[in-house]
Amino acid sequence: MARIDIVDLCKRFGNIEVISNVNLSFEEGEFIVLVGPSGCGKSTLLRMIAGLESITKGDIIMNDQRVNDLPPRDRNIAMVFQSYALYPHMNVERNMGFSMEIKRTPPDTRRQHVDKAAAILGLGSLMERLPKALSGGQRQRVAMGRAIVRDPSAFLFDEPLSNLDAALRVEMRLEIARLHQRLGSTMVYVTHDQVEALTLADRIVVLDHGVVQQVGTPMELYESPANRFVARFIGSPTMNLIEVAMEDQQLTMKSTHSAIPLPALVGAESATQLGIRPEHLEPMPAGKGHVQGEVEVVERLGSDSFVYVQVPGAGRLLSRCNGNTRLQAGEAVGLSLDPAHLHLFDEKGQALR
């Protein structure tokens, strides 16, 4: 198991800075998810931890040892690639045992380790197959098996599920969560899928343009995002944003100057945007609630309904309510904002609390 500290880390490709001044500490046995839109530098950060990418500035420290100049093979880290990167000319058994083959471990010991990993992942019957004869999910399992066999001090996952279909992705996500419980190793997982991030992580690191936006547990990020980017990125469907201004001690919608009758909120003076998650926006009979609008579309998902409401001055707001709501498109409706779950953002998009 490993504790990983990242200190003032920078990475530049030519003149483009893809990672700027990242400071992070991953505890032993922690499941960390690096999440962000594509091009945010999350994979680069992971590859730097792995040793596959050089470090422009700063340090990576594993268990109090600076590893900047250690080649990947000396870092005792296993990595699962997005493409699986199985060796096509070796069967499953040799793929999984390859790291021990390189270390010249006796075949008996190798066999034991491989069998153990295969048992964990249910790969026992596939040992003789070549990668080309495996399905996507099986290849993914073999790639994980290859990592497990090494008994590394940390696991790195680079978008391991993005090549799988939706059903398999849910299944493998569960598998990875179980694997973490079972092995208790430090795991660093890169994804652009916020659902994977929320479901798997002990702590999530949100990255944008190479800058850490926020670090926290899934619920921390969900309930008190540090800025507008995190607020919009975490949570599905995304948070509603309303342009607001302070007029006569009262929060008002900027475009129509109509007041939103809410109790005084901390920091509301400098707020320019108000954010509220769809589940905290409750449809009311017309005339009631904080804002008034007209139902545009109702999406029924069974357990929930997504009600899109056109509010003059605030644009389209999304409310998530009961699956059996009787609302119809075209109906006039009021929306009530839950004052306990409001988010205010200033001009720069920073959260005010």
Added chain:
Amino acid sequence: MRTVLTIGRNLAVLGYVLFALFPLYWLLKIAVTPDRLIYTEGTALWPTTFTFDNFRTVIFYSDFMVFFSNSVIVSLCSAALATLIAAAAGYSFSRFRFRGKSIIVVLMLVTQMFPLLMIITPIYKIVATLGLLNTLTSLIVVYTAFNIPFATFLMQSFFDGIPKDLDEAAMMDGCTRLQALRKVILPLTLPGLAATLGFVFTAAWSELLFALMLINSNDSMTFPVGLLTFVSKFSVDWGQMMAAGVLALLPSCLFFVFIQRYLVQGLTAGAVKG
């Protein structure tokens, strides 16, 4: 409609194959035709009697075996050397970014632009100064040098076809870069190596111009030059020449039979989601 298309395509392929193979057939036909019938039977497709005399004469009573073994030595050495160097260069072009890479690529392309005829005089001069005239070494060096650029681009494209993730996975698994190359990448490049070997081998095997210029003693003649010895001032010994030609085809054929199983593609299937 579809059957018509299929038939049409097959006919086209058949026509092409006949066109390509007919000279080879004619080579064989003349080789087994007794001398006295070559002119009298004209263009008959098969002689009324046939003989292996020409082969016997060529193998036992001419310098053919010397030419033959010279050619084998030169072609094998050139193919092995050129492939080795091209593989190393192709790998570095494919995997590394380094200063001067584009200049080297351009220079290699430039060497391919000129007709060999233009540089034969300077090459002769260099080889003569080095005292390598009439040696097989001179041919090996020249063939290797002239085949490296194309072979390098060939190898590079094969390396490009192997995902970088495999190098990296191997290095994560504890390999040094060289180990990753040897244990993971090279086995996957076998088709590429075979294709490159075959390409250089056949190029060296049939090369005439340099062999003609740099070699003039019978002991170090390669096969294409040797063939010319069947042309004398007053006559051409067609039968023996064709018999020698048939024999000369054998190593190329054998070589391709040997490497064809590495030429089959698809060895990398299943490495990454494709």
